[in-house]
Amino acid sequence: MLDERQAPRALGSLPPRRPRAATIGCYLLLGAGYLLGSLWLQRRALADPGGVLIGHVTADADMFAWWLNWLPFAMAHGENPLLTDWMHWPFGLNALWNTAVPLLGVLLAPVTVTAGSIAAFNVGVVLGPVVSGLLLVAALGPFVTSTGARGWIARGAAGALYAFSPFHLAHAVAGHLNLTWSVLPPLLLLLAHHLFGRGPVARPWLLGGLAGLAFAGQLVLYTQTLAIGVIVLVLTAVLLALRYPRRVRAQLPGLFRAGVACIGVFAVVGAYPLFLVLAGPNRPRSAIRNVHATGADLANVLVPTRMTALRLTPDVTGEQLRGHIGEQGGYLGLAMLALVVVAVVVVRSTVLRVLAAVAALTWLCSLGTGLVLFDRETGIPLPWLAFARVPLLSDVEPVRIQIITALCVAAVVAIWIDRMPLTSPGTRAGALALTGFALVSWLPADAQEVRPAPVPEFFTAGAGGLGPADVVEIYPRITAAWDDGAQGLRWQAASGPDFRMRGGYFIASDPDDDVVVQSRWNRYQIGAQWVADGKNDPSDGYAAEANAELRRLGITAVVMVPGRAVDGGDEDRVVDWTRRVTGDPGRFDGGAWLFRLPVAAPVG
Known part of the structure; x- marks a missing residue:
């Protein structure tokens, strides 16, 4: 359904292959850069990684550390890693209804066993943005047409924007380990390319099976992101179907096969975790939060918090936003908004415009069920109200949909850098200046915090x-x-x-x-x-x-x-x-x- 008339290749095709060593080298270079950036932001934890916890807003850091410790302990002692009565005894806990991050429990187990769960938590917060950013770099491969330095600069800049976006900065300072690992959205971007690209779906059974594995992995990482990702994928399909109705029939057979494979693999691999979510023991029997109180503040789109380095508004203005700083990650800013608008107008790219449309829709959904401005209810209803009474979806916090907005904005920037007009000195100067302002406007502040985590x-x-x-x-x-x-x-x-x-x-x-x-x-x-x-x-x-x-x-x-x-x-x-x-x-x-x-x- 996606159409790139002005691109030198169709979206359904692959870019010319670069030498494997050069490609690996680029990924290693970007990964090292992202890692150094993450280590610098969290350097306060480096002196004593087992004695302090990253984040200084909520009690969630201790909770994550507990669950990281639980998984290797449970596996070593023959306990069920997804159920426990070692807390909330004798009733016990269902890991899939808690932010237990079992997938990270496995990945970080070597750190947990050797250095303790506090150190494992800190390592996880440092690595989450790095892995997320690199996955976006990989996912942007089909969308960035340049195969030389310009293409890697475009993808690398987008990966950095995503890794250190206001969303990730906010949730890092809140100690939300699960949300610093935003790995599913880049995979969904790549999946959308293969599902909705121009022409029939290639190898739909394999594609659907891989998608099922990705969804099962996200199920044991954080269920809210899984629900948000599926909603956005369906939303994108509907958007494209409305834009290109004549291509729907040609796409349906491949989409159907991919869907069957995805559901089948997900049902098999994720059967037990899915059972725990839907019918497992100790799950809550009513809504766990008030969905009407978990939307973003409209002002946050232009008002940054202290987590952003360049702030044109007084700090006291950011303190008037709804919620605590850990849920105030929706900042875009005038410069970034201007860049997105210019890119949509100037670059003849269907993909770019679809990404911008999805960014706008997800931003609107992130505002929740009613419009809030500087923590004041306006009484204006919003689209997410339709999900307020849907079982399971009513427990999704719409403010966390902002991660999809951040991903789409970063992808738009990548395509813009790849294709921005540089033909004349005046055009080149204007394009580079706007791009520079936009990138700098998202620079993270040196404001990440730690708190002592003594153990008697x-x-x-x-x-x-x-x-x-x-x-x-x-x-x-x-x-x-x-x-x-x-x-x-x-x-x-x-x-x-x-x-x-x-x-x-x-x-x-x-x-x-x-x-x-x-x-x-x-x-x-x-x-x-x-x-x-x-x-x-x-x-x-x-x-x-x-x-x-x-x-x-x-x-x-x-x-x-x-x-x-x-x-x-x-x-x-x-x-x-x-x-x-x-x-x-x-x-x-x-x-x-x-x-x-x-x-x-x-x-x-």
Whole structure:
């Protein structure tokens, strides 16, 4: 369906082959450049990669580190890597409903086993943009007509734009490991070329099978990106069918065969993960988020955050955008928008115009169900409202569709650099100036952050004799709160894990609640917070009730880590309260207090 009348070759054909060594050399050079850029941005983690976590916005970094630790542990101990009851015991967790990144758990397992899950997380955040950028470089091969230096400059610039786009910068500072690995969108670009290129689909069974493998891989990387990718692929097909209705009939047989192969391979390879998503245990029984509150802020398209180096607006303006900085990755800017518009008008390329149209549509979808401007609801409904009540799709956060917009913009820039007019000095100067301004406008700021990730020696030195039969209550309570709310997850992971936990930070359900997202309050934790806040000591009766509740919940020990309470407070009183509840004077060792208590029959 795509038509390149002005190109020297059709999109369905392949570019002339460059010598293999030269091609490999170009990829190595670009990969080294992207890696150096990523290392520079995250250099604050290099001095102590096992002692700090990249990102300083949410508790997600600790959660990712926990899951990276879980997969090799589970495989080494005969556990199911996609189900666990070592957190949220005894109900357990479904990895496919959590951002468990099993695929990255496998890829990063050597780092996890040798250097720990904190280091593995940091390595993953550094490598994610590099791999994503290189995949776009590869995917752009059929779209960039120049085979010399100009072609590689075009593809390399686009790969850098994608790798270090405002989207990736935002999610890196949020510690969103899964979203720094945006590998599916470039593969979808290449897939769209082979599916919708001019002429019948070549080798549809093979193509469909490879697409099925890619979708299955994304299923065990991050399901939201899979859903977004499929929606955008269908959207692109519809867009092309409306533009070229006479070519639809010729394409249908190949598309049908490729679709059958894709669905077949995906159903076989991804059967068990897909079962866990649709009908597996411990999945949430209702929507896990409010879809109406997860759209992008309209102002972000022109207002950058502190993650972008060149900002024409005051920093305080960026702070007025909806959401936290980790979800404010939709910046395009005037210079980049101008470049896209000029490219659409000047370059006679159907592919470029389709990419620009998809960029516009995905940007519109990323705004969510209603228009928001500087965090204010305008009451204007938007297209994503159609998905608000669709099962599963209603859990997609539309703000994260911005990754497709970033990909399309980067691809448009590649085609523009490849074909921009350089015939006259005036035209050349204008084209180069506009291109330079646009590229510079996306330069990342030196604003990536890390936060200390200390682990008390108690957990790294055997966890006081705790074992797999133990179920531990940790104080400070594990929550989704920023500023170390989920630090208990990294403590448990650092121990092996050697013990199970009742609480945690996760997405799940239990017999009483359709959705649970963090460790639950119990009388012990309520009393601990009460005394830490300086209030009167709970009564002996309440202490007895707290003891009975812990025993009923199956808790065999309480571990209290002083000096690590998120909200501070009088921790000496917390130690006394824990003694009253457990009946154990406790033992302080390796920076933590351990209190043992006998356990009754646990709750089912």
